[in-house]
Amino acid sequence: MVAHDTGPGAAAVTAESVRRTYHLAEPVHAIDGVSLSLGKGSFTAVMGPSGSGKSTLMNLVGCLDTPDEGRIEVGGHSVGELSDAERARLRGTEIGFVFQTFNLMPRLTAVENVRLPMVFHDGVEADRQERARSLLERVGLGDRLEHEPSELSGGQRQRVALARALANEPTLVLADEPTGNLDTETEAEIMELLVELNEAGATILLVTHERAVAEYADHVVNLLDGEIESLEHLSDARDVTAREQAAGGAGNRRSTGEGEA
Amino acid sequence: MNLRESLRISWRSIRAHKLRSALTTLGVIIGIAAVITFMVLGGGFSEDIVGDIEAEQEPAMTVQTQTTPEDGFGVMLVETPIYTESDVDALEQREGVEYVAPQGSLDVVQAESGGEQLTGVVDAQATTADRFEHATFVDGGPFDGADEAVVNEQAGQAFEGNVSVGDELELTFEDGETTTVTVTGVVESELGEQTPPQVFVPADEHYTTTVETPDGDEERAYPTLQIGAEGLDDVDPVQETAVDYLEEESHAAELKGDDDEIAVQTVEDAIEQFDDLVGQLTVFIGAVAGIALVVGSIGIANIMIVSVTERTREIGIMKAVGATKRDIMQLFLVESVVLGVIGAVVGVAAGLGFGYLGVWLLGWPMVYPLEWVAIAVAVGTGVGVVSGLYPAWRGARVDPIEALRHE
Known part of the structure; x- marks a missing residue:
């Protein structure tokens, strides 16, 4: 078991020899001895075929699930040792979720959806409305504040979800196939936004099965059968792509980086 | 999570299903309206008979x-x-x-x-x-x-x-x-x-x-x-x-x-005896009307359970963004209490209305059974709490991982 370190500086999330077993007809190790460290401000993609343990890893890192063995730390808290309520609190303050299916509250407006994590986190009382508004402006939805999700396009909904993920200034933004339900053009917009947020300081863990999407990240963790098969560092290539784009390049920022696996 | 926020979210969901919410509260409305109507009629009857007896003390x-x-x-x-x-x-x-x-x-x-x-x-x-x-x-x-x-x-x-x-x-x-x-x-x-x-x-x-x-x-x-x-x-x-x-x-x-x-x-004893009798009769009829309240609360519980199932995904979302079990319980409880209170308030208004009509038709004086109004509102709130407890508990227990996968 090798500890994979994806980031410089202090770690936002660390996993040590994590195992999660589902007791079906016979025990299945959905995650089997994974050690991982996500540095603060890093942008990591988790890739792998279905059944490789991506979702389980995401649930574990997102404090929705607890490991059977090993230890996961998010923002300095050991997830497995927390009570149900404490983990809920940790999800609210340290994690921001972005889902493939957006998962916005259908009857709440964009602003109210963004406010929601703040509502459940009693600490931030004063300027919820103001903060929700500015977050929506930041993702380019300043003119859609009072719209309900049904009145927004897929891309706009995902922007609301992104704004919501940032509501409590989380240690980590967890994006699970965030562009899976979007067309290519909107996908690029959302991924650019993620890169932007990352460059502004957010730590991002992206789960995807699309290579093209994964390449927006600095690091790619390849999962197979619940174990880390390989780790790629793409950071260097990023500058190149950025320059290409500045020169008029379009589409994915990267064409290199493949074949390292 | 503070109460104002849960009220806001609950109110949204009540308004999103206007017809359903209205039908749900109807049970409570009918129950409370029936109780209040009978109390007004009983009080009016009693007042009509006893009211003009001169209860002057005489030996x-x-x-x-x-x-x-x-x-x-x-x-x-x-x-x-x-x-x-x-x-x-x-x-x-x-x-x-x-x-x-x-x-x-x-x-x-x-x-x-x-x-x-x-x-x-x-x-x-x-x-x-x-x-x-x-x-x-x-x-x-x-x-x-x-x-x-x-x-x-x-x-x-x-x-x-x-x-x-x-x-x-x-x-x-x-x-x-x-x-x-x-x-x-x-x-x-x-x-x-x-x-x-x-x-x-x-x-x-x-x-x-x-x-x-x-x-x-x-x-x-x-x-x-x-x-x-x-x-x-x-x-x-x-x-x-x-x-x-x-x-x-x-x-x-x-x-x-x-x-x-x-x-x-003495005359006072007789009045007292009569009042007792009318009181007993009124409470008896009121108790029968109270059965409607029980039915009403079952209605609320039923709808809340449906609502919890329907909103499994929303519960998952809320849990993902930091809602604790307590928060979820609070949301659903607030919703059922709001339904109960609405039922009580509308029921009291309807009951006073029907009662007023009744005593007017019968030529009896109007009596406002204030203590029963207070009881009705308390019962409406209680009905909301009781019928919301189980659904809320079920909602709080929802596994967020399952819920987020729920379509």
């Missing part, structure tokens, strides 16, 4: 025989003449007793005055002049001779010609005999407008009902006595003495039926 009490009906509840008056002349005399000897006025009805079938005949309307009572010791006369005074009579206001007004002092009244008995009396006084009715037209004539000359006493003698006996105490302070001891005597030593104690009870009541 007098009535002796009557009461029984409990076999099927039903409350009390019934027994009109059997069991209070004999000996009983009257014995009671008069007791300390503090100023007078004992017996009273018994005569089988008068018709009354005539100035050529105007009233059949089966006027109730003729034989009594003694003492009976009017504490009565208020509108005109004139008690009778003094055999051919004199006192009428109450209702009897005076029963005749188109308005019988008054000095007028002659011809009474026809069941057996065809007649007697003519002169009215000496018009007396106010203690029991207010509910009292039937009554004519009072001297018992000595007109009352003939007799019973065989336990001693084997034939004596006149009456179904009702009025006992006057010497002063207000004597009322309680006299009441006690009278009860003791009547229950232990009197002829009445021997003559009364096994299930009958001798009641010695």
Whole structure:
């Protein structure tokens, strides 16, 4: 078991020899001895075929699930040792979720959806409305504040979800196939936004099965059968792509980086 | 999570399903409206009857025989003449007793005055002049001779010609005999407008009902006595003495039926007894109406369970963004309490409305049963809490991982 370190500086999330077993007809190790460290401000993609343990890893890192063995730390808290309520609190303050299916509250407006994590986190009382508004402006939805999700396009909904993920200034933004339900053009917009947020300081863990999407990240963790098969560092290539784009390049920022696996 | 935020979110979801929410609260509305309506009607009925009884304190009490009906509840008056002349005399000897006025009805079938005949309307009572010791006369005074009579206001007004002092009244008995009396006084009715037209004539000359006493003698006996105490302070001891005597030593104690009870009541006691009765009846009917409330709360619970299932995904989302089990419970509880409170408020309004309509149609005074309004609102809130607890608990237990996968 090798500890994979994806980031410089202090770690936002660390996993040590994590195992999660589902007791079906016979025990299945959905995650089997994974050690991982996500540095603060890093942008990591988790890739792998279905059944490789991506979702389980995401649930574990997102404090929705607890490991059977090993230890996961998010923002300095050991997830497995927390009570149900404490983990809920940790999800609210340290994690921001972005889902493939957006998962916005259908009857709440964009602003109210963004406010929601703040509502459940009693600490931030004063300027919820103001903060929700500015977050929506930041993702380019300043003119859609009072719209309900049904009145927004897929891309706009995902922007609301992104704004919501940032509501409590989380240690980590967890994006699970965030562009899976979007067309290519909107996908690029959302991924650019993620890169932007990352460059502004957010730590991002992206789960995807699309290579093209994964390449927006600095690091790619390849999962197979619940174990880390390989780790790629793409950071260097990023500058190149950025320059290409500045020169008029379009589409994915990267064409290199493949074949390292 | 603070209450204002949960109210806002709950209110959204209630408004999102307007028809469903309305139908859900309908059960509570009907239940509470029914209870309040019956309370208004019961209160109005009671107020109508008791309200104009002059509850002036007077040192007098009535002796009557009461029984409990076999099927039903409350009390019934027994009109059997069991209070004999000996009983009257014995009671008069007791300390503090100023007078004992017996009273018994005569089988008068018709009354005539100035050529105007009233059949089966006027109730003729034989009594003694003492009976009017504490009565208020509108005109004139008690009778003094055999051919004199006192009428109450209702009897005076029963005749188109308005019988008054000095007028002659011809009474026809069941057996065809007649007697003519002169009215000496018009007396106010203690029991207010509910009292039937009554004519009072001297018992000595007109009352003939007799019973065989336990001693084997034939004596006149009456179904009702009025006992006057010497002063207000004597009322309680006299009441006690009278009860003791009547229950232990009197002829009445021997003559009364096994299930009958001798009641010695002041006007206040009688009002109290009546109020108790109406109260019991009202609560009984109210309890039946309360069943609708139980049905209503089951309705809320049912809808809340559906709502929890429907919103499994939303619960997952909320948990993902940091909602604790407690937050989720609070959300669903607030929602069901809001439904319950809305039901209670609308139900109270509807109940007061129907009650108002009812008493208006029946000509009774409107009574606002404030304590029942408070109870209704409390019950509505309680119904919300109770019917929301299980659904809320189910909602709180939802596994966020499963819920987020839920379509």
